Amino acid sequence: MSLLTKGIGAAKKVKHHFQDEIKRRTPVYISPVRRIERVKTSERICAMTFDDGPCRLPASPGGDRPLTLSLIDTLEKHGAKGTFDVVGDTSTNYPDVAGKHGSASWGGEKYDHYPDINKDSDGGAANCPELIERILSGGHEITSHTYAHILYGWKPLVYGRRKFLGDIELVLSDLEKLHSLMLSKYNYEIKLSRPPHYVDRISNHLTSYDAYACMGYQYMAASFDGAGWLPLSSYQAEVEATWKPMERALDIDPDFFCGQIIFQKDGYNMARRTPIADGLEKQLELLDRYGYRVVTVSDLLKQSPFADCANGDPAYPYAKKLLETGFCPAFRDNTIRVEKPVTRGELAMIMFGTQAANDRISIIKSGEKSHFRDISTSHPYYAAIKLAIKANCFTVDRVFRPDVPITSKEFIFFCGSMFAKSPKNIPYSLSRVDVLKILADYI
Numbered sequence: 001m002s003l004l005t006k007g008i009g010a011a012k013k014v015k016h017h018f019q020d021e022i023k024r025r026t027p028v029y030i031s032p033v034r035r036i037e038r039v040k041t042s043e044r045i046c047a048m049t050f051d052d053g054p055c056r057l058p059a060s061p062g063g064d065r066p067l068t069l070s071l072i073d074t075l076e077k078h079g080a081k082g083t084f085d086v087v088g089d090t091s092t093n094y095p096d097v098a099g100k101h102g103s104a105s106w107g108g109e110k111y112d113h114y115p116d117i118n119k120d121s122d123g124g125a126a127n128c129p130e131l132i133e134r135i136l137s138g139g140h141e142i143t144s145h146t147y148a149h150i151l152y153g154w155k156p157l158v159y160g161r162r163k164f165l166g167d168i169e170l171v172l173s174d175l176e177k178l179h180s181l182m183l184s185k186y187n188y189e190i191k192l193s194r195p196p197h198y199v200d201r202i203s204n205h206l207t208s209y210d211a212y213a214c215m216g217y218q219y220m221a222a223s224f225d226g227a228g229w230l231p232l233s234s235y236q237a238e239v240e241a242t243w244k245p246m247e248r249a250l251d252i253d254p255d256f257f258c259g260q261i262i263f264q265k266d267g268y269n270m271a272r273r274t275p276i277a278d279g280l281e282k283q284l285e286l287l288d289r290y291g292y293r294v295v296t297v298s299d300l301l302k303q304s305p306f307a308d309c310a311n312g313d314p315a316y317p318y319a320k321k322l323l324e325t326g327f328c329p330a331f332r333d334n335t336i337r338v339e340k341p342v343t344r345g346e347l348a349m350i351m352f353g354t355q356a357a358n359d360r361i362s363i364i365k366s367g368e369k370s371h372f373r374d375i376s377t378s379h380p381y382y383a384a385i386k387l388a389i390k391a392n393c394f395t396v397d398r399v400f401r402p403d404v405p406i407t408s409k410e411f412i413f414f415c416g417s418m419f420a421k422s423p424k425n426i427p428y429s430l431s432r433v434d435v436l437k438i439l440a441d442y443i
């Protein structure tokens with residue numbers, strides 16, 4: 001193992017450690033936007049997402065046709081469907097200069113440029129209609145990786161010198177630009193999005209989740225790194241890094257990839273090579289050998305929408321019905337968590353969270369004062385609680401107690417106001433399945 005490989009391996013470990021640490025410390029709330037990393041299923045199905053394309057430049061080294069087309073050929077050879085997480089156009093991200101080759105700023109010091117700096121016109125949905133048409137005609141999915149791939153907010157650790165949007169209105173207008181391009185030109189409605197470099201914080205307590213709630217999107221994350229973005233000591237080593245870990249994982253557990261989303265790149269890595277062009281064939285051969293179907297992320301979600309609750313689980317039909325009717329039965333990490341009782345704040349959010357998305361932004365922007373002594377206006381449930389109280393679903397004064405489990409008496413009152421009917425003979429302490437079942441029956 002070379003020093004460079006060792007160094008990158010260590011950097012990767014640190015990165016994963018930080019991500020796990022952030023995950024552990026972040027409290028989880030009910031949310032209209034679910035971060036989808038993987039879903040619960042015992043079927044051998046999985047999805048592959050390809051970021052930063054479409055890319056008209058050829059595979060490197062050795063390619064002679066647009067990278068996106070080579071990837072589509074390989075996918076289709078195996079009957080696989082890809083999810084192309086495209087950008088719109090990065091050509092307005094100037095003035096800018098290339099950073100150090102092989103570093104995170106390889107494609108620009110102030111911004112990202114795809115497929116490369118000063119070659120923006122060879123990438124992006126706005127510049128490559130022929131590639132977008134080909135993706136769609138093959139039945140693959142298109143998701144939004146934003147129009148200009150500008151960071152939503154400041155990210156001091158790796159991207160401290162990068163320009164960022166820093167305001168939710170700017171984030172929304174960027175997302176809207178790609179959304180309306182796809183809708184007006186291709187009659188295609190985007191449903192999922194992934195923020196540039198997974199930077200979520202925008203400003204003022206608002207995050208990518210707030211932006212996606214307004215857009216009606218779900219947050220498309222991934223659970224397995226296809227490794228195509230990392231530069232290694234040689235092209236061969238990079239290609240191996242795309243499939244060897246998959247081979248090892250499947251060798252240990254043939255069901256390892258059930259419900260997983262694999263992260264890939266439709267573009268250059270930091271060393272301006274595209275190991276995915278050769279690695280994808282090997283990855284798909286492996287998945288074929290173990291009987292996997294590679295489907296789009298939307299199809300994966302149709303099969304099984306949640307991370308911890310699937311067909312056959314007691315809460316599943318109720319959570320699914322609530323979700324399909326536009327309510328939010330799931331936590332931000334896409335779990336249902338049947339073992340936890342439903343709290344007062346969660347009940348307000350399940351029923352009013354989708355509706356409250358725009359209110360939440362205007363409440364925070366207006367600087368209004370909280371009506372409650374125990375919740376600030378930036379609390380993820382504040383706007384939903386306000387709507388629930390307006391609908392007379394709770395009787396409260398200045399203290400709301402969002403984290404206290406709902407009592408059967410409070411739930412009967414809530415249903416009476418919300419549905420003009422109330423459940424009878426319900427248990428004194430309500431389980432989450434009880435609550436979801438009654439709500440699903442009443443909607």
Ligand SMILES: [Zn+2]
Pocket residue numbers: 051052145149196197
């Ligand atoms: Zn990206």
